[in-house]
Amino acid sequence: MSIEATHDFGATWPSFVWDATAVRDVGEALRTSLVQRTFFEGLNVDDAPMARYSTKPVVIYRNSETARRLKPKGGTPWKGKRGPNKGRVVGRFYEDGYKQYKAESRKGLNDRSVEVDLILSGQLSRSIGVQAISKTGVTITPRGAAVAYAGATHDRRNWWGISQRNFADLQAALPAIIGGAIQRSLRGKQ
Helix, strand or coil: CCCCEEEECHHHCCCCCCCHHHHHHHHHHHHHHHHHHHHHCCECCCCCECCCCCCCCEEEECCCHHHHHCCCCCCEEEEECCHHHECCEEEEEECCHHHHHHHHHCCCCCCCCCCCCCCCCCHHHHHEEEEEECCCEEEEEECHHHHHHHHHHHHHHCCCCCCHHHHHHHHHHHHHHHHHHHHHHHCCCC
């Protein structure tokens, strides 16, 4: 499942000075705000805290994709029940579920950290970028391997999209973006 956020600003922009650099700057401002809101503040597209992690008991297997992204720490050793790994430690068991796994495995956790940050390896947050620009619009998408799970993550947490907070951040950045566009349009015309 692929996800993207596209917004066409249409006739609301001052086209006499607007250029591709300004549109890219708008896209970067929105991308930065989206990443900050989602991954560092734990807010969904409605600017509300994301749904909490599950407390249903879980085993994180050593060779799983989850364990490759964030090495399991804490919990109790989980031994294989059958096959060639019978009796060998194959993962970690977390009585309090994924919530416990994330709390015990994350580095740098402190009182100001958000519980739900959607970060295992950081690959998803780093993959988000400006995909395409036009004279009046911008498309922001995840790229690379993160495309494979970004949509599923959104389905569980409703994080993908431009929120009211993201628009407020863009409005704060617009004077500098428009000023840069005006400066570029005036070069050589004085």
